Amino acid sequence: MKLIATAQDSGETLYEQISQHISRLIEQGTLRPGERVPSVRRLSQQQNVSIATVMQAYRLLESRGFLEARPQSGYFVRLRHWRPPAEPEISKPRPVPATIKTGALMMRVMEAIRDPSLVRFGAALPSPELLPTEKLNRTLSAASRRNPELSNSFDPPPGNTALRNQIARRAIDTGCELSPDDIMTTFGGQEALHVCLRAVAKPGDTIAIESPTYFGILQVIESLGMKALEIPTHPRDGVSLEALAYALEQQPVKACLFVLNYNNPLGSCMPDENKRQLVEMLAAKEIPLIEDDIYGDLSHAQERPRTAKSYDQKGLVLLCDSFSKTLAPGYRVGWTAPGRFKEQVAYYKLVSTVATASLPQMAIADFLANGGYGHHLRKVRREYAHKVQLFTEAICKYFPEETKVTRPTGGHVLWLELPAQVKAVELFELALGEKISIAPGPVFSARQRFDNFIRLNCANPWTPALENALLRLGRLVGRLQEAGSK
Template identity: 60%
Template sequence: MLNPTTNGNRLYEQVANQIAGLIEQGTLRPGERIPSVRKFSTQNGVSISTVMQAYARLEDQGWIEARPQSGYYVRLRSRELPPEPAISHPPLSASRVAVGDLVVRLHDAMDRPDVVPFGAACPSLKLLPSQKLNRTLGAILRRTNYAGVGYEPVTGNEALRHHIARRALDYGCHLSENDVVITCGCTEALNLCLRAVAEPGDTIAVESPTYFGILQIIESLKMKAVEIATDPKNGISLEALAAAMKKRMVKACLLMTNFHNPLGCCMPDENKKQLAKLLAHYDIPLIEDDIYGDLHHGAGRPKPVKAYDNNGLVLLCASFSKTLSASYRVGWTAPGKFKAQVERLKLSNTMSTASLPQMAIAEMLQNGGYDHYLRRIRRAYAAQVQLTTQAIRKYFPEKTKVTRPLGGFVLWVELPKSVDALKLYRKALAEKISIVPGPIFSAKQRYQNFIRLSCGHPWSVELEQALARLGRLAKEI
């Protein structure tokens, strides 16, 4: 126990030094929660004000960070972080996409239950509120004779659309339930929206790198992609995008402005405002994939570009696959002035989305269970990202670079030029470790020495050992 008779001005320093010492020696690790102010005060016989002063000092020194409605957590200090990758510089040219075959092979590997899951960007089943969802479904079935056995409207369950529209107000989007269309996951939302605004042969602007599922959709619709320079901190280069638009080579944009996959970056609000103006100037629609928007690590949920859209040009897409249940396949879109086209395409594509999952999610949104759960899963993802980053620094080759995501749960890792990502992928899979090689995130299969790692599973000794083996393999190539 600390000595409470020590001079008050020095006692908070003693508290701070004690905690800093525990962090330095590894007793408290990055991402872990430290005792609450009240608990530390009680355990160590010091006043609450002393502990608050100590925690403020630790924050100023970069040892810990405060997370709203959550507490204080050990922070990975900047001097302990690997450097970040630089902004990408792809040539400004449209190209056909050919990633489909590689995506299928990778999915087969990612779905194997015997591999360490750094590949698929899916939450661990241990983190999902399965029991809560099951109880909610059971309650719905018990109180309603015909629950879930009929078709929902083409646009989806009315209660769910209402709650989505209400929540959108929290991040600056003024929607009504009539502005929302429920889809079979975010993939269908992106697919329908892209078909609503473009045709085969048209060119779609995407970030570079971009999520391979987006490239797969563009490929399946026989469209082309133009990769735009993208910064791992601030997102797509508006200058490069404007240059592409000025050349009249872009029919539509398909971007992830919040917690991009694989970069994890979040476009600043001012950039989002400028992007909305750019779209309006050239009358070009944006399909905005906001699937990770609810998974911020910081104080509040960022706004999407949709919040700054005054012309109906932004088709906002999201889902509950990364937060509640991937198997429910419930996504949604607010497609602006393209809603009629999206409705028609939905009717001919899948007619409607399964009823019971929509009802269960609507009830979770209504009773506050969703927000309670989100607070917990955000803490888990932030901790897992920090611990994985720390392990990369410890085990991977020198000159390895890693992104610093502000939300979500994926890391984009740049390895030394000598490391072939596809070769590393094959060697890792032989040791039952799943990763995703960088070339799959590019229409022209760039990023030959990059990989994406998922941090969607709770940290464990097994995960750290797998990262150590992966680092060893990278050094051997």
């Protein structure tokens, strides 16, 4: 029987399809631990694919811990196949709005993020080796030579036309029908969130957010003098719609600000059907939704999920995004499609930063048009899936058994629930002593909860030094657990 569909059918490469079939056979018990898997030659003949493709699939399965290569004998199912650890449960935040005070801990975490002498598990930065930096920089200089005048004149809102054209084209993949006129460019995703929030709410208003959520979201709400209402959020499916519906009955929620695709730090992804219901629920109450889709392109499969914006009939969804996670964190190019709030958003953009820098916008527009963005995404999706897997396995090996870990299907961060005795802030300080930075749980909560949780960034290149840092971190967790039990 031929196992494999054509690559075009599923959008995945042949070797990924082969590796998935073999891993399924292992999980189902058809291929058992210690058994030899079909030889490379046999499988290549059977499936009518090249030897190189099968080799690539087997190497991938080896790196993911399914197979082991035995010299002169071929590939075998690994004897002790790794089992994923337990997952954290849905969060249970207090159902009343909080005034946020991010305070000194956040500043300490930010300092550690900037320190290049540390092993940086703390910042959710993309992997430098996976960014097309040289190509982008060449594109940037070519753009400035080709159009010196445009590169040094400023481009007030809505921003660079060529870039907005490219963004509108790519939005088709997210299920959205956007025209370039619907889009405004910004300085990164953070500015997009900031101007959208200002456009829909004022100081003292309550904003519903996920629990936990990205600390930059807490900071922007704090800086605008608004309050945060944390909604129970499941590590796989995201915000509980039931809990949100109840919260909307009880509290005067002015707007929602959610990261629906691969939330940072949870990695949760709201199923598309729930997104549709969410948009309907908010539309019935005329409540705006700011949707931060900065990780949406980083699905681990070769297809990305839809956005809530794609279900928006009333112009109430303000979609925010940026190229910081996929192409260039340093170029600071982001954008928003703010629906019916277009004028207010343009006004706040104008009064805060006037215009987005011209040259980085031109370079990203050219890269999207001619630089092979699709090919680039296929590569980073595979790589992040692999890195997250390697980290999860290492955590199983080096951290106490009670550690719970999320199973994200996109992005490059893991959220860990450590044994109850371990205080994340104490671990953060001890880890700095070991030259390792982590992000402690309390910075992801309006009320500094999650005190035995941490977020780890898995994007860094996997090296023996990095694995050793995970081993040392795991030992620290073990020591704190022991000390806490006494």
